[in-house]
Amino acid sequence: MNVRTLCLAILQHGDATGYEIKKMSVEGEYSYFVDASFGSIYPALARLEADGLVTVREETQPGKPARKIYSITDAGREALIGELTGQTDPDIFRSPFLLVAMNAELLPREHLVKAIDARLADLQREMELLGSIASSRSGGTEWIARYGMNCMTASHDFLTAYRDQLECLAVDADAQPGERAAG
Amino acid sequence: MNVRTLCLAILQHGDATGYEIKKMSVEGEYSYFVDASFGSIYPALARLEADGLVTVREETQPGKPARKIYSITDAGREALIGELTGQTDPDIFRSPFLLVAMNAELLPREHLVKAIDARLADLQREMELLGSIASSRSGGTEWIARYGMNCMTASHDFLTAYRDQLECLAVDADAQPGERAAG
DNA sequence: TAGGCCATGTAACCGGTTACATGATTAG
DNA sequence: CTAATCATGTAACCGGTTACATGGCCTA
Secondary structure, three states, X not given: XXXXXXXXXXXXXXXXXXXXXXXXXXXXXXXXXOOXXXXXXXXXXXXXXXXXXXXXXXXXXXXXXXXXXXXXXHHHHHHHHHHHHHOOOOOEEEOHHHHHHHOHHHOEHHHHHHHHHHHHHHHHHHHHHHHHHHHHOOHHHXXXXXXXXXXXXXXXXXXXXXXXXXXXXXXXXXXXXXXXXXX | OOHHHHHHHHHHOOOEOHHHHHHHHHOOOOOOOOOOOHHHHHHHHHHHHHOOOEEEEEEEEOOEEEEEEXXXXXXXXXXXXXXXXXXXXXXXXXXXXXXHHHOHHHOEHXXXXXXXXXXXXXXXXXXXXXXXXXXXXXXXXXXHHHHHHHHHHHXXXXXXXXXXXXXXOOEOOOOOOOOOOOO
């Protein structure tokens, strides 16, 4: 899965500019597939157009740079379907937070508490986003938002219920840092 | 978070060779942080040793290449703690499966069913791994395994309960492919 | 008037992967 | 006899990020 496919998927759900695609893939409802920056999106759109998978129309606006609005073509839609039915890359979950948790015995309790609070806040923000998506969309988009909500809720509940167990593994504030590491 | 930190974290929990580190970070209990291949692990270990964060001892075995067993040093442990208390990279979840689900309206039902079955099987395998980790480890490692189990179970239950809703969005086998895409 | 948002694009860089090189042992 | 497992390491490549270049409008 790459930025090309991401662009096609977004354009399948409606025309957009490179700038909008970036926003949607970083903060919006397309932020669960690949992360992309301007440096990868703009070249990808240019190549997509050269390959005939999307078309562009330029919209000049007074006092602002021209917006380049991209639309998917039939060939693009077929390429997207091909990508979606062909690839089998597994889902991945990568968690710096869990690495902190795994090494709780090595860290000052203070920091562990902060890390948990931060993670909880992240989850809450994410759940709000997903909630607004679920209530404003339909079909597949609504479904995946509900799926996400379900997972986030489970995470949040577990963290809230069992954070104490984790916190009591941490190094005491007044103990020598790393004291329990050797044991 | 990079391969260097991953190696330190693994070595903190016990000595290991590059080969073992790779296994643990691909299939084992360290597969939730960064994915690493030989091409990144071996150079990382070499640099870690040059920096004095790990030490090596070579173990020759008859008829096999010598094993290079790495151990973390005090400096390495401190570097790991620094990494763990400093960084704040958010957790990421990237799901090719959810992109398929999001575009259910575009795909033949047959393929969607396959994708769901495959995802369910992945989850089950993952849960078995986590179960064995949870029952054989303690402390932070056990805790994160239980956390993972909780999330996977929630995913699995949702998928099982609501897969029908998703499947009925897909294109009928006998309909023209892409027929509903235009609507 | 400083910073954020809109809006597009390029070039250098970099952390990783893939493929290659080597080779014995063991299980099917 | 074949494939997998053990075991280490290098070099080419590549998909992405970061930083840069440009510039007007709007808000605090």
